[in-house]
Amino acid sequence: MDTIQIQIPSLSENIRIVESFIDNAKEKFELNDDIYGNIMIAVTESVNNAIIHGNKLSKDKNVSLRLKVDDNTLRFTVQDEGPGFDYNDLPDPTAPENLDKPGGRGIFLMKNLCDEVKFEDDGRAVILSFYLH
Secondary structure, eight states, X not given: OEEEEEEEESOGXXXXXXXXXXXXXXXXXXXXXXXXXXXXXXXXHHHHHIIIIISTTOTTSEEEEEEEEETTEEEEEEEOOSOOOOTTSOOOTTSGXXXXXXXXXXXXXXHHHSSEEEEEGGGTEEEEEEEOO
């Protein structure tokens, strides 16, 4: 089982570090373009949420990103140092009253791009799983 981990201060420009992390994973695990695209969008979205909503752009707080690979599954864990949130009480972005709202699509997107999305630690950690078929 392989595990790779990085930690970044909560600044939006650090998303490019996350992008190179994913590029390295693509090469190391020879990911095809379809799964790579889904991973890139879902993981950067998740890290962005952690930076903005979790850590409130506080550069004194870090976001950690861990990738675990086992049994043909890639598991990305994104963890922030914020207060957490109630992930069971999210507005449905596809509901007519929410269609014009700019936010609220991130988690919906992640659930559509990943094979599995799990929240832990009161919403401070999200685990995005991708099955390698």
